[in-house]
Amino acid sequence: MQKFALDAKDVVEGKTSVVEVSGTEIGIALHQGKYYAYHNICPHQGGPVCEGMQMPRVTGEFTDSGSFDRHNFDTSEMHLVCPWHGWEFDVSTGEAIGDRSIKLKSFPVSQRDGKLYVEL
Amino acid sequence: MDRRQTAVNTPAQADPSLAEFDTTKLLRNASRQAQDRNYKDFFICDVDSHHYETEAMGEILEYIDDPVLRHLGLSSGNVGRSGLLAQPIGSQDMAGRVNRYPGRKFEKTPEKPHRDITMAHRWMDSLGVDLACLFPTPMLLLSTHPQPDVEVAMARAYNRWLCERILEEDPRICSMVYLPLNEPEAALSVIEEFHHRKGVTGFLVTSNQKRPIHDNVNMPVFARLEELGMPLGLHAIYNWADQSLAQTNKFISVHALGFTFCNIIHMTNWLMNGMPERFPKLKTIWIESGLAWIPFLMQRLDNEYMMRTSEAPLLKRKPSDYMREMFYTSQPMEMVNNAEALELTFKMIDAENQLMYSSDYPHWDMDLPSTIYDLPFLSETAKRKILGENALKVFGVEPVMSDWKLKAQKA
Numbered sequence: 001m002q003k004f005a006l007d008a009k010d011v012v013e014g015k016t017s018v019v020e021v022s023g024t025e026i027g028i029a030l031h032q033g034k035y036y037a038y039h040n041i042c043p044h045q046g047g048p049v050c051e052g053m054q055m056p057r058v059t060g061e062f063t064d065s066g067s068f069d070r071h072n073f074d075t076s077e078m079h080l081v082c083p084w085h086g087w088e089f090d091v092s093t094g095e096a097i098g099d100r101s102i103k104l105k106s107f108p109v110s111q112r113d114g115k116l117y118v119e120l
Numbered sequence: 121m122d123r124r125q126t127a128v129n130t131p132a133q134a135d136p137s138l139a140e141f142d143t144t145k146l147l148r149n150a151s152r153q154a155q156d157r158n159y160k161d162f163f164i165c166d167v168d169s170h171h172y173e174t175e176a177m178g179e180i181l182e183y184i185d186d187p188v189l190r191h192l193g194l195s196s197g198n199v200g201r202s203g204l205l206a207q208p209i210g211s212q213d214m215a216g217r218v219n220r221y222p223g224r225k226f227e228k229t230p231e232k233p234h235r236d237i238t239m240a241h242r243w244m245d246s247l248g249v250d251l252a253c254l255f256p257t258p259m260l261l262l263s264t265h266p267q268p269d270v271e272v273a274m275a276r277a278y279n280r281w282l283c284e285r286i287l288e289e290d291p292r293i294c295s296m297v298y299l300p301l302n303e304p305e306a307a308l309s310v311i312e313e314f315h316h317r318k319g320v321t322g323f324l325v326t327s328n329q330k331r332p333i334h335d336n337v338n339m340p341v342f343a344r345l346e347e348l349g350m351p352l353g354l355h356a357i358y359n360w361a362d363q364s365l366a367q368t369n370k371f372i373s374v375h376a377l378g379f380t381f382c383n384i385i386h387m388t389n390w391l392m393n394g395m396p397e398r399f400p401k402l403k404t405i406w407i408e409s410g411l412a413w414i415p416f417l418m419q420r421l422d423n424e425y426m427m428r429t430s431e432a433p434l435l436k437r438k439p440s441d442y443m444r445e446m447f448y449t450s451q452p453m454e455m456v457n458n459a460e461a462l463e464l465t466f467k468m469i470d471a472e473n474q475l476m477y478s479s480d481y482p483h484w485d486m487d488l489p490s491t492i493y494d495l496p497f498l499s500e501t502a503k504r505k506i507l508g509e510n511a512l513k514v515f516g517v518e519p520v521m522s523d524w525k526l527k528a529q530k531a
């Protein structure tokens with residue numbers, strides 16, 4: 001069933017908004033124009049995964065000869081970082097970066113008249 | 121190549137609520153776990169938890185006997201500049217990703233009781249912990265301090281402060297106090313000064329010592345602890361200056377290896393030099409190295425012992441037989457996604473009787489009690505022992521239940 005979550009204007013890129021919908025805490029994130037909604041429970045030890053920082057994927061770059069060059073941030077892939085132990089999850093898929101078979105519980109999001117609804 | 125700085129979130133930008141940081145709020149999912157699992161009927165003791173003693177350093181320094189060292193600490197205004205504590209390198213908080221590190225300084229606490237007590241109660245009540253064995257954080261590296269007199273002075277001052285300001289005041293907090301084993305004579309006098317103090321459940325050495333653990337100069341210290349029936353805790357740390365660890369270039373590497381490596385070295389020396397035969401009643405607790413190293417070392421040492429038995433003449437049994445009689449703390453428990461491997465590990469170390477739950481809270485790799493409680497292969501009896509009863513036996517103390525559990529039991 002679709003339930004009202006919050007106004008779209010209250011969700012900004014880079015910061016997850018956490019709301020309670022019918023007793024379930026849900027984090028809503030905006031990335032590259034699309035909204036994503038996840039249950040605010042981390043599959044690791046149950047931390048409030050949506051309340052942590054959003055961080056871009058960290059990449060490592062090396063030269064043609066194979067020498068390490070530098071680290072970088074790849075902002076095309078943003079991560080939800082669980083504040084309890086730092087597990088990171090891809091905002092656009094909910095997958096854990098260290099093991100993509102582990103996923104956050106996601107909810108479909110739709111937008112109507114500037115309002116966001118989640119399917120519970 | 122574009123070398124411009126990419127803008128990223130700082131903790132405060134990512135989470136403005138850090139300004140109102142509150143441990144109880146951060147850990148509310150842990151409280152739900154405690155309710156769902158009915159911890160109200162479980163006594164839970166956390167054998168390895170921490171506080172940040174640097175936050176109370178002004179108070180601690182007042183307890184230093186040596187007026188010159190005391191003046192040095194107090195005059196410089198901060199610990200970093202005074203040189204009284206070794207400064208660890210490494211981003212424990214993962215650049216702010218684990219937000220309780222940057223957040224804690226904003227957390228509001230009442231004037232009384234001591235802030236450390238309030239902060240401890242908040243996470244203890246959330247996790248469902250009734251009794252916590254509290255250890256320092258930066259001072260875990262004190263044993264690497266190049267000045268022996270500084271190590272001893274800081275150890276005494278910290279222990280005095282801890283006993284007077286925290287342990288005397290709160291029955292739910294205990295500690296194995298800092299033992300400056302690098303200076304065995306001072307260690308002996310520390311034992312005499314503190315063994316009878318309220319809340320002192322044993323003595324702790326950090327696992328980076330200037331002499332090997334089996335050095336003859338340490339024997340009077342172990343003999344005294346055995347005589348008193350007080351356990352010796354060996355708390356792992358990493359020391360990036362260690363020759364082999366110096367080859368690692370990432371915090372993940374030095375931490376993953378360092379925290380087990382130091383206890384592997386001590387345990388090997390402890391066994392090969394027959395310490396369990398010399399001090400058969402001395403209880404040892406191996407702290408914060410996780411569990412995976414224990415089966416590894418049991419197999420490795422047993423195998424070599426069968427071939428080179430004559431090199432360890434004091435041993436009467438296989439190394440693993442002794443290891444199975446020692447005590448271990450659970451955190452950071454590895455292999456949580458491989459129940460089969462974990463079950464075998466538990467069997468190999470006789471976990472039901474020898475393992476003690478520890479959270480390591482508030483550090484970044486902390487474990488909740490559910491890491492033990494949810495294990496499908498443990499009986500209810502085993503869970504109760506690991507989560508609390510084993511610790512009561514080792515420490516020789518009575519259980520103290522938290523207020524919320526007592527209230528919930530009555531309701």
Ligand code: FES
Nearest residue numbers: 042044045047082
């Ligand atoms: S609970 Fe989320 S990282 Fe551990």
